[in-house]
Amino acid sequence: MKIVIIGDGKVGYKLAKALSAEDYDVVLIDSNEEKLMEAMNRLDIMCIPGEGGSAEVQKNAGVPDADLVIACTSTDECNMLSCLIARRIGAKHTIARVRNPIYYKQIDLLKEDLRLSMAVNPELAVAGEVSRVLLFPDASKVETFVKGRVELVEFLISKGNKLAGMSLAEINNQYQIKVLVCAVERGDDVFIPDGEYVIQEGDRLHVAASHKEIGLFFKVFGSRRTKIKKVLICGGGSVSYYLALQLCGLGMQVKIIELNKKRCEDLCEMLPKATIICGDATNHDLLMEEGVQDADAFVALTGMDEENIILSLFAKSQNVGKIITKVNEDQRAQMVEDYGIDSIVSAKTVTADVILSYVRARKNSQGSANVETMYRLIDEKVEALEFIVKKETRYTNVPLKELQLKSNNLIACIARKRNIIIPNGDDSIQVGDNVIVITMARQIRDIEDILL
Numbered sequence: 001m002k003i004v005i006i007g008d009g010k011v012g013y014k015l016a017k018a019l020s021a022e023d024y025d026v027v028l029i030d031s032n033e034e035k036l037m038e039a040m041n042r043l044d045i046m047c048i049p050g051e052g053g054s055a056e057v058q059k060n061a062g063v064p065d066a067d068l069v070i071a072c073t074s075t076d077e078c079n080m081l082s083c084l085i086a087r088r089i090g091a092k093h094t095i096a097r098v099r100n101p102i103y104y105k106q107i108d109l110l111k112e113d114l115r116l117s118m119a120v121n122p123e124l125a126v127a128g129e130v131s132r133v134l135l136f137p138d139a140s141k142v143e144t145f146v147k148g149r150v151e152l153v154e155f156l157i158s159k160g161n162k163l164a165g166m167s168l169a170e171i172n173n174q175y176q177i178k179v180l181v182c183a184v185e186r187g188d189d190v191f192i193p194d195g196e197y198v199i200q201e202g203d204r205l206h207v208a209a210s211h212k213e214i215g216l217f218f219k220v221f222g223s224r225r226t227k228i229k230k231v232l233i234c235g236g237g238s239v240s241y242y243l244a245l246q247l248c249g250l251g252m253q254v255k256i257i258e259l260n261k262k263r264c265e266d267l268c269e270m271l272p273k274a275t276i277i278c279g280d281a282t283n284h285d286l287l288m289e290e291g292v293q294d295a296d297a298f299v300a301l302t303g304m305d306e307e308n309i310i311l312s313l314f315a316k317s318q319n320v321g322k323i324i325t326k327v328n329e330d331q332r333a334q335m336v337e338d339y340g341i342d343s344i345v346s347a348k349t350v351t352a353d354v355i356l357s358y359v360r361a362r363k364n365s366q367g368s369a370n371v372e373t374m375y376r377l378i379d380e381k382v383e384a385l386e387f388i389v390k391k392e393t394r395y396t397n398v399p400l401k402e403l404q405l406k407s408n409n410l411i412a413c414i415a416r417k418r419n420i421i422i423p424n425g426d427d428s429i430q431v432g433d434n435v436i437v438i439t440m441a442r443q444i445r446d447i448e449d450i451l452l
Contacts, residue, residue, distance in 0.1 A: 006052030401425030
């Protein structure tokens, strides 16, 4: 499968790294020759210097024979034009990163005219991730499957939590909540646990269930007893706009601090229910004046990782109950976790996961099950994949207890019509099911790949 990536920014490089590691034939186009040379030295890919919107450059990169072209430069117009040209000269499929809210509102019209296979809006995706965490503030992360009907949450076992010292089997027997602990992070070790696994303080659990059951889980085991009502957001970019729109719709009180006066005026028009403050969020006196100490949640969404980290640490010093930090650099994200800020979001990671899901689905379009959604968890040591079962095969209509799985693989959840099933040994997979698989293996493209 030949894939051409246009744009060697954070997203483009992350995609090139992930796809080349999975043995795809990857070509990277960018006008910055110095960055391309750096990418070529680090990755097993071909690099072509030039403008992605040039048909000549695209032909030099082999776009006419490409299975997929991904345009993820910093400008929407360049991405959409590049995809249009790519389809005209022969590319089979195209994906464009589209960030502007005006363009994205009419993306269905644009997709048809530009013949786009997919449009990805990283800022909207990150805002959705943040709003889900604010609905379940005990969670560090919340990923969704089956169009939001199944959630996979990351949950830290803090000191005094009643789960500490209990085995997973005991929890199931005693509380009867229909959830499944899919993966556990303990220090540097990662486990896909069985019923005998005993939870300890400091463990990070990854728990899958329906939205309703996750709510019950946190009601019993979470530490927060009140819903988040007041949210203070630092930075007024696109993520903040999408997030404030969602939170105001949920009835939360939202305050945004943004330095650029013109942007503040625009936000006031676009977000009549939110309070917009024109000022420097790094000014601690301003944060105190605007009530950081009274906020239920603090979200740092400026354009600079370092600024977001410093702001989050200040909010932590003011005992804000929930802090969410946007950090794009992977190494900085790990450092922030060491400081005790456990909810970190990254636009490039969200974008890469969405596009990699699509690539896996295209690669396995002839298989028994298609990849619908994919997330990489715990520093990419674990993958959570949602498959849609397309046809009868050796694993359909067979009780799960009779299926032999390879080690470090788990069938976490089955969605069948309106039912969400946390499966036991007597359940089976049927054609049309959405099946969520947790795996420590790489490059899983079909449910067949996890069977012995």
